[in-house]
Amino acid sequence: MVEVKGTVSLDGNSIPVGDIIFEPADGAGPAAAGQIREGKFDVQCPVGTKKVIISAARKTGKKGKEFGEDIMESYIPAKYNTESELQENVSQDSENEFHFVLKSM
Structure with missing residues (x-):
């Protein structure tokens, strides 16, 4: 297990409260989840x-x-959750800091 941190914004505004999940891209193994705050x-x-x-x-x-x-109401577009297109490589040898800049359109 490694620390993964970062930021999430939608249309230039920080997500005040939300959830983030990192699922194995190949579907094998456990997922990691946490809360987004400010x-x-x-x-x-x-x-x-x-x-x-x-x-x-x-x-x-x-x-x-x-x-x-x-x-x-859910306000994050489906392409970032139910139909997520986002992918990141979590590595033992890097900082694992990710910044997700989401767009409504």
Whole structure:
């Protein structure tokens, strides 16, 4: 396991709260996950080529009818999570610092 850290922004703005997952690109082995806070993350991760999945949700301003809870919406485009195209190589011999500059369009 090595430390993987970095930043995440969408359209030039830091992601205030979200999640980041580093999955093995070949599908073999464990994934590593952590939280994004104020655009920064710090995760312990196994080495290897990883598919990176980034997600975040925000309040819609609407309330649920039954319990009055805030209704949330995912706002990170699918190409960064459910259909992620992001990939990074996590190495024993490098700093493993990654900066993800995401775009809505």
